[in-house]
Ligand code: B12
């Protein structure tokens with residue numbers, strides 16, 4: 092049996108914009124993924140712990156508050172601290188992100204950034220492509236180490 | 237992660253190992269079966285509490301508050317929450333976790349080292365649970381949780397699967413939920429060890445509580461009791477007191493507890509009732525009996541699955557040919573089954 096792809100859709104911090112996260116969660120479900128939605132106002136620790144316990148393949152962080160540069164690396168670091176492996180998880184960021192910060196986010200370990208107007212199909216295709224790719228990369232990295 | 241690492245990790249209380257073990261089991265990986273074989277001897281210690289009821293009655297909210305209450309009592313709590321998975325797309329939106337109180341409510345269940353929460357899709361299966369929920373409960377049991385709560389899909393009807401995993405089954409209802417016929421139809425009056433009337437703040441809870449109590453008492457013995465009453469007994473009948481009096485010491489009468497889950501009201505009483513039911517089940521020997529019956533059903537199902545799998549994959553058993561022969565009217569279905577069984581039994585040297 093093929094493993095089902097599990098996605099955590101998370102809202103972090105005081106940001107109350109949940110429309111985008113809910114819409115994305117719903118369409119990802121319709122695309123056949125198992126989606127866990129965290130609800131609003133989670134801390135980076137809470138999101139990271141949920142990612143580990145739910146053993147998800149994708150962590151999608153939705154941010155409209157402008158605090159992404161501070162919060163995203165925290166989530167990634169806490170995943171590692173709680174015993175998870177961010178190398179084998181696809182990390183996505185969505186919401187209001189200035190384009191000149193895309194590269195900085197990617198340098199922190201983010202795999203994809205999706206801003207307003209992104210067609211959902213693009214997100215779905217990205218996940219389908221990246222999940223096996225990241226797992227393979229992580230396997231190779233481990234084999235070398 | 238390797239099987240060895242997962243089994244050891246689970247027994248040592250490593251959450252990541254538990255999470256990965258669940259993934260293997262849930263997806264039917266061969267490693268999952270291996271993990272299950274090895275952890276079995278470490279199971280049987282946890283008390284498994286099932287929570288079922290119509291959609292939106294407040295199951296997840298109740299689970300969150302009960303988790304807090306059991307943590308106060310020094311118990312470690314594992315939670316499996318099942319939500320419906322679409323039989324069409326295979327996708328699922330698992331939304332029970334978001335009712336767990338976190339830092340936003342000044343509580344810390346999401347990070348509490350004594351709590352583990354796992355969302356599960358039913359993956360299109362009817363009955364309220366996923367096919368592998370029972371195995372996930374066992375993994376949590378081996379990990380060392382004292383209480384494991386299982387929330388079923390809020391499908392409304394025939395969610396009776398919960399008795400396949402729960403030592404204590406809780407049915408959550410709310411006021412104004414339709415009449416007694418509807419509740420009866422759903423079959424949930426047969427499965428509850430404890431009944432909860434949640435959302436008592438909405439009004440009408442007393443009425444629901446009252447007829448629930450009456451319905452729960454309505455067995456053969458109760459009919460006999462009723463036939464002997466006079467008008468003078470009417471108050472005692474209405475309050476259910478007459479049954480309590482007559483049935484004292486004769487077994488478990490499911491209590492009905494009113495709660496306002498989102499405010500935490502009635503939760504302490506509910507936790508007490510769970511612990512009382514646990515004690516009752518242990519002391520009466522019924523816990524052993526219930527678990528034994530369940531295991532025998534499980535074994536039966538596993539054997540059936542295995543046989544189906546063999547028939548579908550092992551061509552030397554000649555299942556396909558036999559089907560063709562039945563289709564062509566060369567042989568009748570009953571004789572066909574007898575012949576296949578003969579081959580199966582011989583194949584395995586029994
Ligand atoms: C609706 C809205 C609100 C609503 C929110 C309702 C709700 N429940 O969500 C209300 C009125 C409450 C609101 C309030 C505020 N808002 Co407002 N809001 C908007 C608005 C107009 C639309 C947002 C929206 O719903 N878009 C529709 C959804 C579908 O799109 P989306 O969320 O962007 O999601 C897409 C992508 O971003 C991505 N995506 C998003 N999440 C995720 C997650 C994953 C996993 C993935 C893969 C992809 C992904 O995919 C989606 C599909 O393409 C935007 C402007 C805009 N057009 O974006 C401002 C905007 C986001 N708000 C803004 C601001 C400043 C505020 C306030 C601070 C205003 C104030 N001073 O009070 C408050 C803050 C409230 C709070 N507590 O956080 C700013 C943010 C500026 C910034 N961060 O730099 C914006 C950009 C407006 C602006 N131009 O100034 N807001």
Ligand SMILES: Nc1nc2c(ncn2[C@@H]2O[C@H](COP(=O)(O)OP(=O)(O)OP(=O)(O)O)[C@@H](O)[C@H]2O)c(=O)[nH]1
Pocket residue numbers: 290291292293294295296297298332335389390434435436437438495496497498499
């Ligand atoms: N008024 C009132 N609302 C409540 C109470 N308990 C829970 N709720 C609300 O009822 C809604 C559903 O609660 P959940 O706990 O998600 O219900 P559920 O039974 O788990 O729902 P499903 O899993 O979707 O079947 C939420 O909005 C809760 O806040 C209560 O005691 N009173």
Ligand SMILES: [Mg+2]
Pocket residue numbers: 295296297331332387
């Ligand atoms: Mg629920």
